[in-house]
Amino acid sequence: MFYGTAVWDPWLIVAQIVCLQCSYYLTLGVFVMVFLGVRVPRLSLVYFFDYATLSLSTVTGWCVIASFFLSSLAGAVYMVFLVERARKCLDFSATLYIIHLFLCIMYGGWPSSITWWVVNGTGLGVMALLAEYLCIRREQQDIPLDRYRPSV
Structure with missing residues (x-):
């Protein structure tokens, strides 16, 4: 299919x-395990969804913040292979973080920490911009024509 034609496929979008x-x-989870595996006695979902764990006053909080930031970088790379279009990267990044916000609300209530909002807002921006940059670079690659020429 050509990039110019837009086909509405809700199952593809949901997938x-x-x-x-x-x-x-x-x-x-991998980054939390790497950074916090030695620091805390037991890993749990509290480091994913509780806004209180994102703290600037403890080393554990800094490790959780680093995990979120590195996950947003990895998410941008995943988006290059899953979404493949630069103009859709902001939509998918925002959707990911909105779903994360709803999961955090269901787990521990409304995030009242300014640190949580800054970390997730920065993660959203980094993921969207880096994914757009990487997708644009991939879209602008030359199409190899050598494989279509008959061998002489």
């Missing part, structure tokens, strides 16, 4: 959102 969300949380 892309689910794959991106799962990849993001899987990566976040």
